[in-house]
Amino acid sequence: MKQSILLVITVIIIVSCNSDKKPPFQLPENYTKIIAGDSAKTWKLARRYNNKTRMNMGDCFLSYRATYLDHGIMYDNNGEHEDCGGTLTANWSIYHSKDNYPYIKLKGEKLKELMNLDNDYKFFKILNLNDTLMILEFKHKQFSSKETTLVDIFVSENIAIKDRAFHW
Structure with a gap:
């Protein structure tokens, strides 16, 4: 219960603030x-926000797991799931921007195909990270040439998250 409340409070704070104006998240030494x-x-996907609007998570989002x-x-x-796309395998590393924002950098040929990129790498800004929570922000061109900002909230696979599959 405490973890769910903490997750909700963290999400509200992150989504309601403009992440570009916030100071960089300081990675723990044992990141x-x-x-x-x-x-x-x-990690399992607990919530996704598209330009600060919570997205409804269908079967592919609900079953999504990322293993590091x-x-x-x-x-x-x-x-492993029908109609959810191909499996991504990539190298991951930590990168810090000039202004000291931490990112997970994924690099692999499949990124080009799966995320419709020109390059074989993608940066995911780390907004929060602890033993049970990882919040990543990234820019993405989904179905048009218009770029959107996505915020993915991941939790450890064993944590139960209520209301993951909500409907408008």
């Missing part, structure tokens, strides 16, 4: 262990 556990850690390995590889499970 690799937080992201990848002792050898591997799986401590030796710098990540993969997702999209390919």
